Amino acid sequence: MGSDNRLREQICLLAKSMFDRGLTGGSTGNISARTEDGGLLVSPPAPASDGWTRRGWR
Template sequence: MSEAKLRELICDLARSMYDRGLTGGSSGNISARTEDGGLLVSPTGSSFGRLDPARLARFDAKGVHISGDKPTKEMPLHSAFYDTRSTAGAVVHLHSCHSVALSLLDGGPADNWLPPLTPYAVMKLGKVQLLPFFLPGDPAMGQA
């Protein structure tokens, strides 16, 4: 897919998530891998309801920010997913009210924290590890 089409797709999908109430305000961030191994990333402080394809941050294949607005401060988290999952084509990080509520529940094993609610969830997600609290943008989150 061309970079121009990928930019449009990122913004269209982000807007769809915003319109469906999966994220609000300036919470959440999104990135996608380009054909050359680089990344397109939502800017810091941006709203999924108003992303501009021309303003997405662009990283080259070596991880250097080469154009666009300042990227999300959650880049360490996005980078960790791409570094540990070579087949990942995109990362979507939301703060939906349901996800936040679920993260506040106590109990469950930290290495398989999300209960196997449906077979589909198990097939698609596998085990979900619960991480300790980190401030947004903390590079240690990517390490964890």
């Protein structure tokens, strides 16, 4: 798995953890992370229909 895919997976896990602990409600807010090459990954505005997955990311 490439480093960007690992970072996407980590963002998904963080978002799920925050939701499970009641730290955020629904699909409010976004989570972002800087990639090794200086790019930026930003979570989608709402979870995918099958939960917090990497599907639908651009």
